[in-house]
Amino acid sequence: MKKVIALTMLLAMAGFLSPAAADTWTQTSRTDFEANTSTHMELSNIQGSATIDKDPYIIDTFESGVGSWTTSGTGASLASTTDCMQGTQAMRFYNLGNFYQANRAGLSADTSVYTSISFWAKEVNPVDYIRTYLYGSTGTRQYPNQALGSSWTHYNLASTSIGTATSYRLQCHYGTGEIFMDDLKLEKANYVLSATMTSTEIDNMGGASWDTLNYTATTPVGSGFSVDIEGHNGTAWVDIGTYGNGADLSGISVSTYGKIRLEGNFTSTDGSATAQLDNWSVDYTVPEPATMALLMLGLPLALRRRKK
Ligand SMILES: [Ca+2]
Numbered sequence: 262m263k264k265v266i267a268l269t270m271l272l273a274m275a276g277f278l279s280p281a282a283a284d285t286w287t288q289t290s291r292t293d294f295e296a297n298t299s300t301h302m303e304l305s306n307i308q309g310s311a312t313i314d315k316d317p318y319i320i321d322t323f324e325s326g327v328g329s330w331t332t333s334g335t336g337a338s339l340a341s342t343t344d345c346m347q348g349t350q351a352m353r354f355y356n357l358g359n360f361y362q363a364n365r366a367g368l369s370a371d372t373s374v375y376t377s378i379s380f381w382a383k384e385v386n387p388v389d390y391i392r393t394y395l396y397g398s399t400g401t402r403q404y405p406n407q408a409l410g411s412s413w414t415h416y417n418l419a420s421t422s423i424g425t426a427t428s429y430r431l432q433c434h435y436g437t438g439e440i441f442m443d444d445l446k447l448e449k450a451n452y453v454l455s456a457t458m459t460s461t462e463i464d465n466m467g468g469a470s471w472d473t474l475n476y477t478a479t480t481p482v483g484s485g486f487s488v489d490i491e492g493h494n495g496t497a498w499v500d501i502g503t504y505g506n507g508a509d510l511s512g513i514s515v516s517t518y519g520k521i522r523l524e525g526n527f528t529s530t531d532g533s534a535t536a537q538l539d540n541w542s543v544d545y546t547v548p549e550p551a552t553m554a555l556l557m558l559g560l561p562l563a564l565r566r567r568k569k
């Protein structure tokens with residue numbers, strides 16, 4: 262009788278603790294978001310957020326060398342380097358003087374405005390800071406001075422004024438400097454009107470249920486954000502539906518869809534605003550291997566107790 266009670270209690274305890282265990286897939290950092298596939302998304306280091314790209318005007322990846330860049334200033338030199346942030350090449354810019362600059366002509370001034378310059382850069386030999394300018398029919402516009410670090414860092418310099426530009430200048434100030442630069446991007450004031458980001462696969466490993474979708478997104482006036490869930494039915498990804506923050510996912514069949522992924526849809530009605538996604542996560546349950554382990558551990562224990 263005691264044995265039956267002990268076993269019943271043990272089974273009840275095992276059942277209560279763990280027919281399945283809760284697990285969570287989550288993304289919140291820039292590195293997390295970079296693992297996804299996306300179009301027209303801008304990812305931020307600072308709080309690990311995703312927003313729509315500003316309409317890109319110029320992107321210099323330096324994959325074919327330094328292209329249309331030239332230098333001025335004593336002994337300034339340009340070359341490509343294989344120490345890059347993106348792709349296989351970056352631009353190397355160096356000099357033994359104190360003040361030197363690289364120039365990029367060939368921007369065609371149109372009615373658009375340019376509000377930000379972003380790039381990856383690192384300092385190999387010291388400069389005090391770099392300074393960037395746009396030259397155009399509406400005059401010279403200067404972006405804030407920027408000190409560089411010794412490892413690849415993404416910088417985004419915003420301008421407080423707007424205008425048009427026909428050329429761009431990068432100046433290094435006060436140092437026997439050498440810098441590398443990659444993926445330099447000039448952006449117009451407006452955002453692209455739509456962008457998507459598709460998450461990595463979420464696999465519940467044959468678990469009991471899909472549970473909850475959670476996300477933190479801000480949507481200023483003129484912007485929108487929604488999440489579609491796609492499921493893998495064994496042969497293809499198919500649309501399951503649109504789900505809001507906190508949505509109950511228990512209606513999604515785990516036997517039909519062993520894997521799901523999230524598709525974030527970012528919209529901007531007139532290019533003036535973008536939604537911002539700070540994190541998203543999915544709760545689900547996975548099978549609990551500890552159930553069997555607990556039973557196997559518990560059985561001899563119960564028998565030994567009975568012998569006392
Ligand atoms: Ca975040």
Ligand SMILES: [Ca+2]
Binds near residue numbers: 347348
């Ligand atoms: Ca590159």
